[in-house]
Amino acid sequence: MLADCFGATPCNVAQRLVAGAPDLRLIAGASLPMLLRAVTYRGQPLDDMAQRALAGGVQGAMPLGGGAPQNQPRRAPNDQERHDHQQ
Numbered sequence: 001m002l003a004d005c006f007g008a009t010p011c012n013v014a015q016r017l018v019a020g021a022p023d024l025r026l027i028a029g030a031s032l033p034m035l036l037r038a039v040t041y042r043g044q045p046l047d048d049m050a051q052r053a054l055a056g057g058v059q060g061a062m063p064l065g066g067g068a069p070q071n072q073p074r075r076a077p078n079d080q081e082r083h084d085h086q087q
Contacts, residue, residue, distance in 0.1 A: 002030035002038065002053070025050040033060025 003011035006028035037056030
């Protein structure tokens with residue numbers, strides 16, 4: 001189960017459901033990268049899928065604004081290259 005935010009009512013209710021169920025996992029702080037990982041690896045064993053979903057959430061968050069995007073060098077202001085998207 002994925003919950004949007006720890007401590008909110010949906011998460012609290014889900015915690016009660018997960019407490020006595022060995023075949024359920026709950027991750028709070030859900031994001032789109034986390035959801036995509038969960039769906040992508042839904043055929044994996046539950047613990048593996050939960051770890052991959054959690055990793056997707058962690059790896060999907062990065063600081064932006066003051067510096068260059070991850071793994072991309074800063075470009076000069078007069079650089080005319082238009083292929084600046086990150087895969």
